[in-house]
Amino acid sequence: MKRIFQVILLTSMILLFFKNITAQELSLENLKTPNSPGFQILDISPSSIERPTNPKAFALSMFNLTSNGTAIPKNFAFELSPYWYTKPSNASVFKYLNINDGKHHNMFTGIFNKLSVSMVSAYSDSTSGSLLKNNNYIALGARTNLITVRSKKQNSDLKEALTIISERISNLKDNTDEKDKLKGLFTRYSLLLRSEKNIDSIIMLKTKMNLITIEIDKLNKIGPNELEKKLDSDEVTVEQLKKLSAIPLFQLDAAYAYSEAIPGNVFANKRFNRSGFWVNMTLSGFSFSETKLENNIAITASARFLNDNILTDTLNNIFQRKNSVDIGGRLEYSIQAFSLSVEYLKRKYSGNSSLNTERTVGMLQYKINDKLYLTGTYGKNFGKFNNLFTTMGINWGFGKSAMGFGNSD
Amino acid sequence: MEANEYFIDGNENEIFITVNVSTPGIASSKISLTFPTLVTIKNKAKSKDGTGVISRTSIGKGENLVDCLIEIETDILLNLIPKENWDNCYKNLVITYYLEGGVDNQSQPFICEESNKNKSDSGKTISVNKYIFLIKK
Numbered sequence: 437m438k439r440i441f442q443v444i445l446l447t448s449m450i451l452l453f454f455k456n457i458t459a460q461e462l463s464l465e466n467l468k469t470p471n472s473p474g475f476q477i478l479d480i481s482p483s484s485i486e487r488p489t490n491p492k493a494f495a496l497s498m499f500n501l502t503s504n505g506t507a508i509p510k511n512f513a514f515e516l517s518p519y520w521y522t523k524p525s526n527a528s529v530f531k532y533l534n535i536n537d538g539k540h541h542n543m544f545t546g547i548f549n550k551l552s553v554s555m556v557s558a559y560s561d562s563t564s565g566s567l568l569k570n571n572n573y574i575a576l577g578a579r580t581n582l583i584t585v586r587s588k589k590q591n592s593d594l595k596e597a598l599t600i601i602s603e604r605i606s607n608l609k610d611n612t613d614e615k616d617k618l619k620g621l622f623t624r625y626s627l628l629l630r631s632e633k634n635i636d637s638i639i640m641l642k643t644k645m646n647l648i649t650i651e652i653d654k655l656n657k658i659g660p661n662e663l664e665k666k667l668d669s670d671e672v673t674v675e676q677l678k679k680l681s682a683i684p685l686f687q688l689d690a691a692y693a694y695s696e697a698i699p700g701n702v703f704a705n706k707r708f709n710r711s712g713f714w715v716n717m718t719l720s721g722f723s724f725s726e727t728k729l730e731n732n733i734a735i736t737a738s739a740r741f742l743n744d745n746i747l748t749d750t751l752n753n754i755f756q757r758k759n760s761v762d763i764g765g766r767l768e769y770s771i772q773a774f775s776l777s778v779e780y781l782k783r784k785y786s787g788n789s790s791l792n793t794e795r796t797v798g799m800l801q802y803k804i805n806d807k808l809y810l811t812g813t814y815g816k817n818f819g820k821f822n823n824l825f826t827t828m829g830i831n832w833g834f835g836k837s838a839m840g841f842g843n844s845d
Numbered sequence: 846m847e848a849n850e851y852f853i854d855g856n857e858n859e860i861f862i863t864v865n866v867s868t869p870g871i872a873s874s875k876i877s878l879t880f881p882t883l884v885t886i887k888n889k890a891k892s893k894d895g896t897g898v899i900s901r902t903s904i905g906k907g908e909n910l911v912d913c914l915i916e917i918e919t920d921i922l923l924n925l926i927p928k929e930n931w932d933n934c935y936k937n938l939v940i941t942y943y944l945e946g947g948v949d950n951q952s953q954p955f956i957c958e959e960s961n962k963n964k965s966d967s968g969k970t971i972s973v974n975k976y977i978f979l980i981k982k
Contacts, residue, residue, distance in 0.1 A: 520933040525867050527939075528896045532869035533925070537894075549869070598871060598895030605873035605920050606891055620883030622846075623914045626978065627881045649846040656846070660965035660972045663920055667970070677924050680871075 472515045473577025474556030477693035477712050515554040534584035536591045546581030553578045572701045577693035585686040597676040604673045608666040615655050622648045687718045714740035731771040738764050760785045773803040783818055793818045848976035849955050853907040853947040855981040860907055860946040864899040867939040870921040872897025879914045911981045921971040931968040948982050
């Protein structure tokens with residue numbers, strides 16, 4: 437497993453620094469809240485129980501960027517979603533939104549659509565929760581959505597919304613008479629060209645056809661901008677698009693992560709830290725205002741199965757492998773720009789109840805605008821010492837600054 | 846504007862078209878027919894459910910479609926997809942166009958090529974214009 441881990445780690449690093457950075461500029465615009473499985477396995481994500489999302493093709497997170505002034509930050513994470521790099525032959529909005537189209541339930545389409553793999557490197561400069569002082573932690577993770585179920589009414593509403601939007605696109609798309617005339621002339625010249633023998637006439641017809649082609653291309657090129665402008669200001673379309681954002685009734689997500697600790701940042705000292713598999717079941721979509729869909733309650737139940745390497749003898753630096761189970765849940769209420777959530781996880785170790793521990797964290801998030809989030813987290817992390825868990829910062833979701841992140845005593 | 850060619854016999858055979866669109870975005874497709882007489886028939890067929898798919902549809906008899914230019918327009922909205930993925934949606938868009946009723950053993954299907962695609966400045970809206978000439982063999 438260690439060998440595999442090292443190979444994956446090296447490959448990922450190479451991919452990260454040579455492929456993605458060149459293919460997609462490494463800018464802080466890709467910052468996002470670090471809630472990937474890699475963070476969650478280390479207990480340092482703002483939330484351990486995350487609601488399902490549609491992953492970005494590639495997301496890079498960094499926190500404490502300036503920690504040691506190193507060129508390659510010790511604290512970073514990236515998450516990659518393979519779906520967005522493939523050319524599926526049967527993708528559809530029904531599959532993407534898990535809508536029952538009458539022939540297919542599309543409950544399981546999220547398995548690949550929402551699959552993401554992540555890698556995290558986090559440095560701990562103090563013993564906190566399950567992290568030890570002066571250890572660098574490397575974690576690999578993957579997560580996906582196993583099942584998404586929409587209610588009968590949701591399926592019906594969403595299908596209706598798609599039909600209306602499709603009709604609006606068709607009606608608002610500018611099909612000018614000018615283009616029809618050009619196409620008509622192109623067709624006529626093409627017919628003449630096929631029967632023409634005179635070289636001069638052929639050249640003349642081809643020239644005319646080329647000019648028409650250029651004009652049609654010009655009209656086609658401006659088409660998307662014009663259509664977008666019309667649709668963005670079309671009240672019917674905007675209203676129907678909002679309906680399509682309805683949160684599914686039920687979602688079952690799964691994740692796996694594996695981590696190693698590197699004491700003193702010396703690779704030879706590395707040891708297994710923790711691996712885990714977990715599932716989250718979310719029941720949501722209870723909107724109190726059905727017309728506006730501006731508030732929701734979501735209840736998530738979570739179960740995690742961990743294999744932990746715990747420091748049992750601090751004097752002799754002896755670690756022991758222990759199996760544990762995390763059971764808990766999260767309650768989230770969101771209204772317009774505000775989101776308030778509280779989560780609780782109880783960790784039970786098999787054969788040693790003295791190691792049992794809990795985590796209770798509350799989180800408040802305020803969406804200032806589409807690019808700017810204010811996030812505050814407060815609570816008790818796992819472990820018995822230094823277990824106060826607070827994060828406070830501005831998360832520039834697609835902005836230009838790093839997110840403040842850290843534990844405080 | 847590049848036009849593909851599909852050969853027909855110009856007899857009473859009906860010509861059918863099928864358009865398959867593969868995208869997670871909301872898509873809408875419609876077909877228009879233009880003749881050398883400068884007449885254009887708009888919305889000969891169109892998709893209705895947001896997938897952009899036009900299931901097998903007759904566009905008329907071959908004898909009435911000689912030298913006709915088919916335009917298949919597909920517009921795709923990516924509003925529901927994270928902005929970071931718009932570019933990938935554009936690159937990975939797959940549209941296939943099947944024609945039936947013409948001369949046998951022709952290369953099929955026609956596909957959406959790079960030159961057929963356009964997108965808005967933001968990248969949120971994609972339009973594809975495919976042109977196919979129906980030519981009497």
